[in-house]
Amino acid sequence: xxxxxxxxxxxxxxxxxxxxxxxxxxxxxxxxxxxxxxxxxxxxxxxxxxxxxxxxxxxxxxxxxxxxxxxxxxxxxxxxxxxxxxxxxxxxxxxxxxxxxxxxxxxx
Amino acid sequence: xxxxxxxxxxxxxxxxxxxxxxxxxxxxxxxxxxxxxxxxxxxxxxxxxxxxxxxxxxxxxxxxxxxxxxxxxxxxxxxxxxxxxxxxxxxxxxxxxxxxxxxxxxxxxxxxxxxxxxxx
Numbered sequence: 026x027x028x029x030x031x032x033x034x035x036x037x038x039x040x041x042x043x044x045x046x047x048x049x050x051x052x053x054x055x056x057x058x059x060x061x062x063x064x065x066x067x068x069x070x071x072x073x074x075x076x077x078x079x080x081x082x083x084x085x086x087x088x089x090x091x092x093x094x095x096x097x098x099x100x101x102x103x104x105x106x107x108x109x110x111x112x113x114x115x116x117x118x119x120x121x122x123x124x125x126x127x128x129x130x131x132x133x
Numbered sequence: 134x135x136x137x138x139x140x141x142x143x144x145x146x147x148x149x150x151x152x153x154x155x156x157x158x159x160x161x162x163x164x165x166x167x168x169x170x171x172x173x174x175x176x177x178x179x180x181x182x183x184x185x186x187x188x189x190x191x192x193x194x195x196x197x198x199x200x201x202x203x204x205x206x207x208x209x210x211x212x213x214x215x216x217x218x219x220x221x222x223x224x225x226x227x228x229x230x231x232x233x234x235x236x237x238x239x240x241x242x243x244x245x246x247x248x249x250x251x252x253x
Contacts, residue, residue, distance in 0.1 A: 026195070047143065056237040056238070056239075058238075058239040058240075060180075060238075060240070065246055066245075067229055067243040067244065067246050068180065068229075068240070068241060068243055069243070070239055070241040073239040073241075074237050074239070075236075079241060086210075098233065111180055113238075113239070113240075114238075115237075115238035119196070120193055121156070121182075121193075121195065121196060122170075122182040122185075122193075122195075122238060123179070123182070124172075124179060124180040124182065125179075126179055127179045
């Protein structure tokens, strides 16, 4: 089955840039979505279709996808960005929806 | 805007069937191009897709759970439901319902989630 691999953790100072990767075989051919999950809360969509933002999501959140890696970038990181982040794709070869392993972002 | 709310027992005995319902408000479950999905998350772990249903009744399930899962929809009540049979402690998790866009398959919005514990 299709596997999406994320780093377990990323640490970043306030005001700096956090980059969270999501690795998968030829993921650049798929549409990747990203979710933010704060403790005790449901996930929230922050980027869809590789690089689009839902309404209400700050422009500081951006995404890219090419080759075997998709990336969620959080610019000018704030304390409120501290959360778990998950990537997600639909694997059409197996008709199976897949989530990444998740990355905990810590703001120093 | 559309909101989703899970409901059901918080405690299920091993070998029994877990049953949850998701009530959709703020919009019709029959309108638009959406799937209606279930996702779960064991404590301290990642997200796992369980399956989805379209209002026509067509379903897709996670292959690892397919033999135990049934998802159904009741358009008259604006609800969809999850049944997971023969549960074990490994099925203890927070269960979320979510609306899934049909073409590119992202989830938005999600319900708040409900904790289901499997224990005797």
